[in-house]
Amino acid sequence: MDLEKKILAVITTNESKIAGGAPIFLCDDSQEAEDVAANLEAIIDGIAHALSDELYIIVKH
Amino acid sequence: MNEYIVPIVFGIIAGTIARIVMLRTDYRQYPTYLHGRVIHLSLGFIAASLGAVAVPAIMEMEFTAVTFLTVAATQFREVRNMERNTLTEIDEFELVPRGKTYIEGIALSFESRNYLVIFTALIGTLFYLVWHIYAAIVGVLLCMLISRGLRSGSTIKEVVDIKYHELHFEGAGLYVDNIYIMNIGLPERQEEILKYGMGFILTPKNMNEINTVGNLGQRQAILHDVSVSLGIFRDSGTPALSPLIKRDLDDGRLGVFILPQVRSKEKAMQVIGAVPVLENAIRMPSESKGGIL
Structure with missing residues (x-):
């Protein structure tokens, strides 16, 4: 089965909210999280989605 | 010269003109200018020839000649396939793809337009042989009007x-x-x-x-x-x-x-x-x- 969508990376500032799965990027503050998300979006051609203020995911559509 | 030559030539010309009338390269730039158009004009010419020749064949009691038209049908289904394949290939490189339904619609209209050309050529030759060249011209013009009407459907x-x-x-x-x-x-x-x-x-x-x-x-x-x-x-x-x-x-x-x-x-x-x-x-x-x- 081909997956149409896939979470390629998780970017968060709150360590307690995450565990395993996709590559995880821990950031110190929301500004850093935003920058990392923007960079990753450009690098892997995915879309950065915000699930909450402290949690971003990069999804390939 | 054979008595059928002039009506057949008339039918072929009428059919080819009908194809030219129906072939428009607009903002979609499809068929692509020049080469794409040459392909479709040539196919239109072939379609017109088939339509024009069918009438004298029947008049000469050569009924098997009608099976010729089925060859034409196969040929033009192939045109549809060709258009579909080309467009699908190109679609991958569009910033915003056309989508399969649109492609299918375009391919479909290429096929159907060739049938309209056959029909126009057939009417042209038939009217010419049965009545007169003026009747044929009127018939062909009517066909072209109908074809023009069929060219564009409704819009959003x-x-x-x-x-x-x-x-x-x-x-x-x-x-x-x-x-x-x-x-x-x-x-x-x-x-x-x-x-x-x-x-x-x-x-x-x-x-x-x-x-x-x-x-x-x-x-x-x-x-x-x-x-x-x-x-x-x-x-x-x-x-x-x-x-x-x-x-x-x-x-x-x-x-x-x-x-x-x-x-x-x-x-x-x-x-x-x-x-x-x-x-x-x-x-x-x-x-x-x-x-x-």
């Missing part, structure tokens, strides 16, 4: 009301009116989208149209045509900047989110309105037995 503006609506964000969610489009995480991207994006609400006029414009292929066709006519603010590797159309599940209204380079409300509304309603997308629930209308 006939089936929906188009209204401009500001885009807005609720958290990370992008909305047109109350229709959710997608989640955009980065504030930077959100600003870009608010700056360059435009939103439109398409309200279908009745139940048939709700089904028709809800079709994913029809929606893709709208996005493609808009991006061709107004330009598109995106590049490869920026999937966040994809124009999208989402549906209000409640009443079947469509929320159109586009990123045109020419940001004129009036022009955008005109372009959306001029998008053809795809044959393959049309649904008529009003004709069903359990008619809901």
Whole structure:
């Protein structure tokens, strides 16, 4: 089965909210999280989605 | 010289002219200028020859000659395949793809136009042989008028009301009116989208149209045509900047989110309105037995 969508990376500032799965990027503050998300979006051609203020995911559509 | 030569030549010329009349390269630039056109004019000429020759064959009691027309049918199905394959191949490299339904619609019309050419040539030769050249000219002109009429179906503006609506964000969610489009995480991207994006609400006029414009292929066709006519603010590797159309599940209204380079409300509304309603997308629930209308 081909997956149409896939979470390629998780970017968060709150360590307690995450565990395993996709590559995880821990950031110190929301500004850093935003920058990392923007960079990753450009690098892997995915879309950065915000699930909450402290949690971003990069999804390939 | 054979008595049939002049009528046959007349039929061939009439059919070829009919193909020229039906061959228009517009904003879609398809068939591609020059080479694409040469291919279709040549095929039109072949189709016209087939149609024109059929009548004298029957008059000479050569009934098996009609089977010739089935060869033509096979040939033109092949034309449809050819168009479909080419367009599907090219579609991968479009910034906003046409979508399969649109491609199928284009391929379909290429095939059907060749049949119209056969028919025109056949009528031309038949009328010439049975009556007179003037009758033939009238018959051919009628055929061409019919073909012209068949060339363009209805357009989006006939089936929906188009209204401009500001885009807005609720958290990370992008909305047109109350229709959710997608989640955009980065504030930077959100600003870009608010700056360059435009939103439109398409309200279908009745139940048939709700089904028709809800079709994913029809929606893709709208996005493609808009991006061709107004330009598109995106590049490869920026999937966040994809124009999208989402549906209000409640009443079947469509929320159109586009990123045109020419940001004129009036022009955008005109372009959306001029998008053809795809044959393959049309649904008529009003004709069903359990008619809901």
